[in-house]
Amino acid sequence: MTDAVAVSNTSDSSAIPAEQPTPQEVGQSAFAVEPIVIIGSGHSGYQLAAALRAQSADVSITVFTADDGALYSKPALSNALAMGKDGDGLQSESALAWEQRLNIRVYPHTRVEQIDRDNRMLHTSIGTYAYSRLVLATGASPIEIPIAGDRTGVVSVNDLVDYRRFRQQLEGKQRIAILGDGLIGCEFANDLIASGFEVAVIGLGQWPMERLIPQQLGEALQSALSAQGVTWALQDSIASIEPASVNPASGYSLQLTSGKQIEADLVLSAVGLKPNVALAAQSGLDVGRGITVNQYGQTSDAHIFSLGDCVETTQGWQPYIAPINQMIPSLVESLLGHLAPVTLSPTPVLVKTPIMPLSVFPVAAGAAGEWVVEQQGDDLTAAFYSPEGVMTGFALLGKQVQSLRAQWLGQLSLKQSAA
C-alpha cells in the first residue's frame, strides 16, 4: 500500500501460452499462477486472500479495491445500533494492517477500470498491473428506484462508508422511513425501532419479505414489529419527496403512490442489490444476472475466477456469506494450480430480527409448489413442497423453532443427495 504508480510485476508471463485454454485445463497446468490479483476487499476478497496466504506462504497476492480497504462485517450493518457499534466499532482492521499481517499488497481507493484479457493486464485508476490469475470479487450495489423531487434525505447502507454517513445523518433525527419491506428493510426496522427511532416501512409486498416467506409468517413478523411501534405502508412506494417546510430541519414529506403522505426526517432505501458485473461484461466475460462461473468458480475466461455477491453460480445468485465461505477452499486450490470443484451445501439465511428470530432456506424464484404452514406454540414453521411432494425450502419464525433448523436442513440435504 505504498507507491500509487503503474506497476510491472515479476512473474514470468512468457511462460503463459498465447491461446486461451479451456476453463477445465488451465488450473491443472504448470503455468505461472502468480501474481494472483483480487478485485474487491469485501468478505469475498479478504477471506480469499487470507485463505490463499494460509495455504501458501509466498504466493504473490495483490488486492485492488475501490473503497478504503478496511475490514468490517457487512451483515452487522443492519444490527449495529442494537449492538452499540458505530462505524469505528464495526471496523476490525485497516487496509494497512491486513496488508502487513497477510504479507500482501493492497491498493485502496483504486478502481479497476478495464481488463485486457489478451495481455492479462488490468487498467486501474493508478496505472496498469499484470495478473496471472484474477479474481473478481466486486460485490453488489444498492438498486435505486426513481423518486421525484428532493433525494437529499435518501440514503442506502451497503458498506462501512455508507454506514458512517448514515450514523451521522441519524444524529438529531427521529422519524425514519424505510423504503423496502424485504430482508434488509425488516432488519433495519427491528434495529431502529429497538434503538428508539420512529419507523415506517414502505414496500411493494402484501406482507413483509413476501418473496421469502409465506403470508402467515410475514404477517406474524409484521405484527411483532408493529407491537414495537413500526408502522407500515405496504403495496405502496414513494412517488416523490419534498422538504416538509423551508426549514431543512423539519424533514421531508413523502408522497406515496397510493396517495398517502408520510413525514420523515430520513429515508433509508433498502429495495435490493444488483451484482456489480459491468467490469466483467465490458471485458467480454459471460454475464447473466451475475458474473457466470462454472463448477470451479471460473468465469468464461480460464484465468479469471469470481466470488461473492457479483457471482451467479450453477445454483443461481446467492448474495450471502455462506456460499462465499463454501467456495473459498476450492478457489484456493484452483488458483494455486489444481482445479477443484466447488461444493455448495444448503445453508439457511438467519434474518436478524431479534424481536422474532427467523431462518429461511429460500425457494428458487418461480418454483412450482406450495407452502404448508404449521403453528408450534407461539411460533410458525413453513415448508415449501414441490408438486412431487419434495421439500425445497423452508422458513422458521420464532425463538423455539430455531432448534429445528438442523433437522429441516437434513431433509433438504436428503432431497439433494437423492436428486
Ligand SMILES: Cc1cc2nc3c(=O)[nH]c(=O)nc-3n(C[C@H](O)[C@H](O)[C@H](O)COP(=O)(O)OP(=O)(O)OC[C@H]3O[C@@H](n4cnc5c(N)ncnc54)[C@H](O)[C@@H]3O)c2cc1C
Ligand atoms: C445490510 C446487510 C446485511 C446483511 N446481512 C447478512 C446476513 O445476516 N447474513 C448473510 O449471510 N449475508 C448478509 N448480507 C450479505 C453479505 O454481507 C454479502 O453477501 C457479503 O458481504 C458480500 O461480500 P463481497 O465481498 O462479495 O461484496 P462486497 O462486500 O460488496 O465487496 C465488493 C468489493 O469490491 C470492490 N469493487 C467493486 N468494483 C470494483 C472495481 N471496479 N475496482 C476495484 N474494486 C471494486 C468494492 O470496493 C468492495 O471492496 C448482508 C448484506 C447487507 C448489505
